Amino acid sequence: MEICGLVSRKNYPVPLKSISVEIRVQDHVATVSSTLQYVNEEERPLEALFVFPLPADAAVCHFSAKIGEQEIVAEVQDRESARDQYDDAVSSGQQAFLLEESAESPDVFKLSVGCLSAGQNAAVTIIYVTELAVQDDHSLRFCLPAVLNPRYTPAGTTAAASGSDAGIVSEISSGCGAVPYTLTLSVHVSSPKPISKLESNCTLDPLVFVNSDHTQATVNLSPGHMFDKDVELFVFYQDTHQPSAIVEAGLTTAPSGSLMRDPVVMISLYPEFPEKVMKSLGNQGEFVFVIDRSGSMGSMMHHERGAQKRIDSAKDTLLLLLKSLPMGCYFNIYGFGSRFESIFPQSVEYNQDTMDQALKRVKEMQADMGGTEILQPLKHIYSQPCHPDQPRQLFIFTDGEVFNTKAVLDLVKSHTHSHRCFSFGIGEGASAALITGMAREGSGYAQFITDTDRMQPKVMQSLRFALQPAVVNISVDWSLPDGVTVDTLSPPITVLFQGQRTLIYAQLKGESSGGSEGTVTVRYSFKDHPVTNQLHFCLKPTLETGLSIHRLAVRTLIRSLEQEERSGAADVEGIRSRMVELSVQAGVSSVHTAFIAVNKDNRQTVKGPLLQRRVQTRDSSLPVAVQSAHPGLLGIIRQGMNLRHFSDDAKSAQPPAFRRSNSLSDSSVKDDYEEEWDSEEDKEGERTVMKTVAAPVPQKDLLLQLVSLQKASGCWDLDATLADVFGKTEDELTNQKPAQVDGSVWATLLALIWLYGCKIEQQVEWQFVAMKAESWIGSQKGEISIPDHIHSVSVYLTHTLMI
Template sequence: MLFTGKEDVCIKVTSVPASLVPYRLSFSAQVSSSRPVSKVESNYPLDALQYLNTDQTKASVKMAAGHKFDRDIELLIYYKDAHQPTVVVEAGQASAKPGSLMGDPVVMLSLYPEFPQAVMSSVASCGEFVFLLDRSGSMAGSRIKSARDTLLLLLKSLPIGCYFNIYSFGSSYEHIFPKSVEYNEKTMEEALNEVKRMGGDLGRTEILIPLEHIYSQPCISSQPKQLFVFTDGEVENTKEVLNLVKKNSGFHRCFSFGIGEGASSALINGLAKEGGGHAQFITGTDRMQPKVMQSLHFALHPNVLDISVKWDLPKGVSVTALSPPITALFHGQRSLVYAQLTGQSSEAAEGCVTVKYSLAGHPSQNQVHFSLKPAEDTGLTLHRLAARTRIRSLEMEERESRGEQEEGLKKKVVELSVQSGVSSAFTAFIAVNKGDGEVIQGPLVVRNVPTPRRTAGCMLMQCRQSIHPVMNDMMGLRSPGSALFCPPLRNFSNDSFSVPPPRDPLLQLVSLQKASGCWVLDPALAAALGKTSEEVEKPKPASVNQEVWASILALIWLHGFKMDAQEEWELLAMKAVSWLRAQNALCVTECVEAGNALLGCSVQKEALGL
């Protein structure tokens, strides 16, 4: 029996010794791309990569023998020249009506831009950053805690010289400052103290009024507005909200974050689309911080303007866009464009697509020539992806329409959904018995699939890990090797116990950084580094001041122990490096060597950016 949560539910799991499992599993995959495949990595051991053609655009990979399938399979596929635009043409379905999306060829343009290093290395030191946080009742608990931790990282990562403010909303709204203020140590600490007190206690999700207030504030000269919106719900006036954002899109960018499965995709995607920003969704066990910090990276770099996509095709062939126009491009962020090709051409015919945009005042152009001969044996993957994109666009239009126009759009969505086999807001999949064509009635039938048995001790550990740790002794769990008993469990909340959870060591260190980018040598820093004050102070070179030494130690710790979370602390580390360079400190090499010895690391000075 396996305990599954707080409710009194136990599910039977058929478990047998591994040697008696009546089946075997293997895994192999074929990779096909318009770009050469450079390598494939996995969290499981792999056999050697086998190339299937001379240009290495097709390859086969197989899992090595002996794997247990005891965790999800992850494959990382690396391509050569990945940042170059690519175009793929897919043949239509032979049985589909010519002129329909599924009957005609579909073309997909993939953009994965890599902007010049000169632009990317000059992080903007200006901007007005406005953070709008949902504090409705559904945000209470772990969501509001994660949001508070995220605001800590954001505030520590802002550049000196910018302006900022924090709004929160529910049935009403609040703001920390009457208007956006200059970012410095005093205003940062004041904001952080207010953030610590924020809870999910402001009622319903009503975002329109605080947005109207934000947009009513006068713009700050030479400080482009960057709006970050965090919400876990949906609103009744999505159309009015998006129209407001669109109306003000000329002087700001909007980055939106949907928290949890209940966040409205129409609202989150619409905010980013109309605001020329980027949308992120945080669901399941996703961490909010890396996704938000990625968007802050985007916000700190110049806006890409005047984006256009132009298709040049042979006579007799026309193109119909299936994707909405691209409103934003970001470094290292993929954008996809789908289109339907209509008409006839020779197999040797070629097409061309040109993408133009302006970055930091400099015009840029990418041009791709491609064969109109469709790819074979693709399983209509591109058609269904294109249909999904088109369906989502039509659904958005339907929400904003009324009367006959609304009914017409709904009819288009249903037709396209049925034709492509892609679900929509107005269609669903129904199980049908292929023998008699009848809809299957009644509840689903559960089939027990034998799985390898874990040791009783492991099963006991799994059961215990799914329960609050303080409850282990209350559960009446018996010793390893005996039957596992799952008695009814009362509803306990974390508030029933007074032991606070330990703070994330990364956030503990980040919270000690000053707005200027430096750290101070004090007992709190020593504790964050896992050392005593004496251990931290003793190896400091005599000619180096305490803040320089403290800041180098913090950077070594980040690079030595938290590289897996680099995207979360990268910006604040850059700020620390800038501060250190401005000090013209002596003995930096000696400090790095002493810091490595103290912390047990081997981080090179060059890796720190020094």
């Protein structure tokens, strides 16, 4: 991995002193203004380089620099022209500023600050707009990346050898100390609907409502943020998950007929699938799990006490996934780093034998495979033939960054018709462009596991999506008044999931001859059921939106053109010219343009070459379902178990075996140990943990213990290991079993009631485990009387286990 140093010589001061961020959130869109304060503390002119992350889908729309009282606003120009102008200005002694997007990854930017005089201050302001992602709890997530991890570049690749664009993603800090600059952040939120609350993974000052109807509020980041993690904000509105439309007026000074002149509409859709179809999840599929085993996966999930290593959390998650798969499906597990390997030569049928083989290999997994190269394992997986009637579902787990993000996304997109891709970004600094891009191009779903988030519930949510039958025959139709036409700017919709948002940008052309309302209709088929979702919207532009919707629409269109260019389209020059034209008109960044600002009023004689400094950035790489054969079983269990015994008061009286942590990551530590980490670059360039003075020893999680004992068919054996989960002996369990009841049936009933009684708050994690168990018990109903034995189990739990 080629990483330029933080500074050109050791112990030189870094010129960046502070970052001030103002965020304005309007509905589903955030406008972010960041001001970076530079000071040249050296005795000669300086050129500073600052590499930093932005959200993957952000549209950078303003760049300016203020020196003293003079402000210089940058222009968007063709990239090569901007670079030439910057070099000419700096070499002639003029102050110049250049902002470029990485050619390899759209979430990385490089800022060049040229010819700062000795002792001079410069305040650089960058403004961008971005969409807010909708979470499962219907909150809207904004992430301010404060972390940019090193990106692995394999030796001998074009990027490693070129030294031009490759430098943008490789000029990243490899240090692990505190950054020498401060961050202040303020947020203003406004919405047509009342704001319920605002949460964050960082400490915030109290939320202040600006008006009485709670549609506007402000909040600030508390002082003392340490840059050890990204800043995440979660905004809760009333009815955030309802379909909506925002119509934005165009710019009257823009050329007639251009995208910036006409109104643009942003449609937010939330498809609702028929309930009876949702209840029937698939029991087939080929599930391929791809696990990052690079050195950085040996880091901790977060910095708080009791945290797991990332690789250990991934192994626990694999256990849950393997136990949740339906009998008869196919599966395989890949590990990758600088190389890759798979547990089986090709996907195998899921049964007790293959599950046991896989679990044995999973237990042996370590973060010992060097760097992060994901392209080659993906190529190998895609080269394997698909199994008939077993739709391929790819689950990718990584905490890393790769230099060739766009090449990876192009590969996933080229196989979008043969699989769905579900991606998971682990830890701070995981590339949003890579994680969200793989899910988008693979018609899947992306999840981020940050701070103290637990991986398991998010992964199991994605498994539920994977088990939903694919939505097919998707079409979007518009109904508009006479005189108005529409030009859809977003790529065709290829994937829909229950309750997940879909955005559509469209340009409205012409003038209405009377009507003031439009309609957009989305039609699709879901498991042979035709479904129609419709939204009516007002054509009158929404007030106070600025040009944020236009810029996001332009960004969406530019991204589509970039992919078309990389796919080897015939008219490459025409596509490139169209991208530059859109970028310049909208003032939005692209891979073929750059922001350039030159202070032509300032010129000084420069003797000798300018000193070059790399500005330090924080590096955080250290400190399914089956068809139920007995659908009424759940009701019988809930009725027979006497739920009052699981009230809060009853739980407080439970024996230690039933009072253990309900969180997979909430571990009990026997002694107070402090960990000491050393690191160095291994031969592949990945940061690896070299020694640990002492590590906390967490107790095993009871839920994972129980899940690990389940058979592939869904049942449990009545033995000492199961009794240990309940804090009992095998004899104590066996003595209470009715004579005519099979031991496995008794054990499985005990396991189910324990799950519903003691781990109900983690149901999203064991839901498929329980469904398999219920189905297995249902298949035994011809031999036993289930209600009678549910009663026996509930009596046993009430009078024996729970006392």
